[in-house]
Amino acid sequence: MSKQKYTIDDVPFKKFHLRIAGFTFGASFCDGYALGIIAMALTVLGPQLELNAMWTGLIGSSALIGVFVGALVLGRLSDRIGRQKVFLISFLLIAIVTILQFFVSSPVELFILRLLIGFGLGGDYAVGTTLLAEFSPKKYRASLLASLNVLWTLGYVASNFVGYYLGQIGSDSWRWMLVSATIPAIVVLILRIGTPESPRWLVSMGRVEEARQIVKKHLGPNVEMGETITSTDNQTAAGFRGLFSKKLRKRTAFGGIFKLTIVIPYFAIYTFLPTILRTMGFEQNFFADTMLNLFLLVGAIVGLWLLAKFSRRGFTIGSFAVLTVSLFALSIMHTGSQFLMLVAFLVFTFFMSAASNLTLVYPAELFPTEIRGSGIGMVTAISRIGSAIGTFLLPVSLNSLGLNASMIAMAVILLIGLIVSIAWAPETKSLSLNEASNPLLDTGNSSEETDIPLQEIRK
Template sequence: MTVQRIQIDDAPLNKFHLRITALTFGSNFCDGYALGIIGIALSLLGAQMHLSPVWQGLLGSSALIGLFFGSLLLGWLSDRIGRQKIYVTNFVIITIASVLQFFVNDPVTLFILRILIGLALGGDYAVGSTLLAEFAPKKYRGSLLSALNVLWTLGYTIATLVGYFLEKTGPDSWRLMLATGAIPAVIVLLLRIGTPESPRWLISMGREQEARQIVKKYIGPNIEIDDMIAESKQVTFGFKDLFTKQIRLRTIFGSLFYVCIVLPYFAIYTYLPTILKQLGYVENFLVDTLLNIFLLVGSIAGVWFTEKMTRRGFIIYSFAVLTITLFLVTVLPMSMLTFQFIAFAIFTFVMSAVSNLTLVYPAELFPTEVRSSGTGVVTAISRVGSAVGTFFLPLMSLTSSMIGMTLVLLLGTIISIAWAPETGRLTLNEASNPLHRKDSAFSEVASNILK
């Protein structure tokens, strides 16, 4: 009986694919938890340490600053030494730094620890989604990658609930809040030990036999990688190519669309209790909880949208809705709180749903040789935007900051209409090939803009 040979991009979904997805969830959950918990902790430690608005902004954006350096440097390093080593080491750093937050007595030490946590999380953004994309079959790649955002949202939501309950235990409860981040981190660390290296990366390094052994062991004995080997030999890219004519269009688009999503997302939801109070919600715990539910439901719905819609259509329509709804939240008076809440709920749902693409698009935009580097670069640039928004929001009036973020979303709409490529339902090599025929319209429009 002849065994049917199947290429890795067409492999059936198996337990290993689900396992690598679950392990990659860890960084997204921990990132969401880290962002959610700091907003509540700041309301306590701010008074205790007599923090100025500048220090509040720095501590609120500290993990995002670390994410910038981590995604940039560790993404580049991953393309040199492999995905697996960094995939495990990241969570050693997160676990230790999270525990040490319990013992801090000054904002400088806390700032450094938050930077370290962000550094490791940034590296995991670059490496985790890359490793998952390089193992996932094309049929399930979008769903598996977009599902990562569900766990980010779950982490953020759980952190909010934990923070609210721990807040009642006393003025030093912020220490326990921040230290609880070590619990999911150590679980992920232990489970990640033994994760195999990416076969695509091994092939790019000329280690084809090792790649075949991993594919046979984890994907299936009848799974072939000949097409992947042949495609990898056609064009070879290096880090500098991210900024040359062939790939720079994807680097620019990936960076800008990512910034336009995460800048308002992180700024608004880091300081959500404060924003709700300024908008006129006296009992903001209920409103905060409802919006967190919309965040969670939106992230789950986003998995379905990613699967059923084109990447290009999903991002364009989402940016348009976000621009309109955030503008309404900003301009509607307190006498129309019900309509304002409806607009805020729609904004929250769509923002959470489209954020799934921040974990799908980058992994599909770049060739294997620079996939981690490219993902790292666009993630790093996005974190500059999110850190800026998070830092300046406490220093500006609410109306000014909300109008500014509305303009950022409008820019995202324009960029997506002009530049967004379609990468769905292609093999990973086709999706990441800037010369692929389905990318020609995008390249032509973007090239004309850049001239």
């Protein structure tokens, strides 16, 4: 009896899938840790380096600015030279530069190093998500991609606890906080050596036999590609021009605005969480900080269930609605009961973390293989430059306008995300990666697995 034949989209979950997921999960943990530890370090290095509000905002947002550039440059590069090379190079850069943070002596040096760390993280946001999506079976794709947010949140929460305890060792504790991110970065770098190239990318470049060999070696001889080669033009990716073609520009706009309006309040608020808690009157804020970090982690985990339970559109729209209302409630209760403020903040935190799962699932499903790296890179870049601006402006806003006005501004941003999602969010749940990334199927007709010819994308 012959073995049952599978495609990449419907193959049963294998140890290899767990391995690829582990490499990407580890990177996601590092991303959350590296971006979270700066919030704790700023509370110590700010007075030591005599940072004003501008420098505090610049250093707090520097990694996010780097993510903007790295996502664009390395995301596009991954469409040209392959996922695997960028997958390795990005963490080599992160590991080296993270060590150098220990030796900085001025705000300028730290700002530049944080930019470079962000550059590497930007490449990993684009390429790690892409590689995991392109290897994942349809049945497990959303859960695996969303789990990246759980690990990101775990890294962020871990950085808060590590930072809290390292903060007790003296005035130079911030150096140890920042360099502590080197340990997980080096572990991830070593484990990534030997990662295979994405078979979907190889097919899109016309290198079909190489793709088949990788699939046979890692997924089994009874697994076929199941990819449609539509044109010899696939040997050259369409790049950024394809993202703004007639057929894809709405998806590019939705992906960018959707992610932008989630990450602006996320990064702005949680980068300066200790400062915000003090402004709210929580002078001894360890309890409040611990509760919020716990709700971040629980929200990310429960978000996996919500992602499986609800449609992509429904989860997105519902999350934006709850986030807008809860943050607006927090802003108007600023001078009221601390208990009610904390409850509103916990509700906001829970749903913000749950909704953040979508930011790692949706972008991978919006774009065809030929420009998936560029597409995820573009969406990430749009979101991160916005979050960098928001993170830079928040301490200035808190200084000049106060907490109430600052939180209302964040609530308005979330309201924009709600409106855009109602108008443009496509439904991609339960579709193969080819179907999900095909805007011609946005009407709901997914009976055929169809890919968009590259010449059509360019129109």
